[in-house]
Amino acid sequence: MAQDPGFQRARRPEQREQRRRVILDATEELLSEVPIDEISLRELSRRLGTSKTNVIRYFETREGVLLALLNRSREAWLDVLEERLSVGAPGGEDVLRVLAESLAEQPLLCQLWSRLPTVLERNVSAETVLPYKLTDLEHRRRLARLIRSQLPALGEDEALHLTRFAVVGLVGLWPFSNPAPSTAEVLSDPRLVDAHIDFATAYADFLRVSVAGLLAGAGDPLGAMLPPTEKPRAS
Template sequence: MNSFTPYVRARSVEQKEERRRHLLATARAMLDDSPGALDLGINELARQAQMTKSNVYRYFESSEAVLIDVLVEEYSGWQAELGVALARDGKAEATVEDIAAVFAQTLGARPLLCRLTSIMPSILERKLSFERMVEFKRNLLALRHQAAQAFHARLPEISVDAFEEVIKYALPLIIGLWPLSNPIDVAAQVIALPELEGLRYDFQHDVERAVLTLMRGARC
């Protein structure tokens, strides 16, 4: 970020994209510094990005729109990692157990993706314009289709459409399981009590089991 020049107005497409990416990088840094935060303040984002608040609004309509773009980046990164992870075992064809394990492992390796997904319907989507929401949902559909194709390539007995259904129903799993697996403050202390062990969740383990169940159903 030190190489960024904050006071020169972006005029070219390249300069505007540089500003946008700078804001996204700044937002990521802020999220890393505050793991429990569920939102960003535009004022603080502008300050840390060395931009005025009005300039931030040239690129994003709200702080939620910034986080939505960070989330799209996270989904894109996750999708790109799937092919590598799926090919790593060297098998000619994967099993449903292999796919479920890779699904859960690659998700668990991206806590920011899971964190933002868990607040997507309740917080992030609340202040998006209709146009921005359509763009976001189209991105999600495209990424879901690409991930389904990657899974189908390793397990042809389950169709691309069926894998898309699996991923569709995995989304609410992430939304629910991530906060349950990562309780904060008093909830974390309470759930640590031995007599409440049965209420604890293990995100990666539970996602893997749930996705495996979904795939077995898709194969029927």
């Protein structure tokens, strides 16, 4: 395949941003066809019709590409969630159900997010991780505000702390609710019916328990029946 000279000519910031978008679009397309572990810079550059060196000019590693795609996918999901909450106005704990269901509709985001600690944050420099982490923090703050708009009993600190739990819960639940084909076949055995995990249902339950614990730790009467926990500090 002939190389695209356009990747070599990008000099202005807007041109570089356009090239980055092209790379992320190609990566997203690849992820719809193959698992994360099978994606390489070589395969990505082949899909783009350019050299591996030209891809590295915009992203230092494969994991750097995936981190950027995770940020982009998460921002798009937050846009969807915010619109859904403003239109549906669920109120109360229903916001957690809406959050879980809207996230379940974003398999690319969940796949990337669930591999964050084991894959995406490996083989990248501090210069790549820092901007990712700063964007992640802004996204979690935005998520915390959306949750508090429906659950005002949560303080700012508690809502932001909940977003930490939310990430940990997703990292654990998504792989279990999307097992490998051989495991999925085994789980069809009636004796293992309790081993099947529906992500949206389990995730909403996880968030409800987390909220109850945070409310109890904050001295809220709604959580008075639970043992007290240490009040979380702001991130």
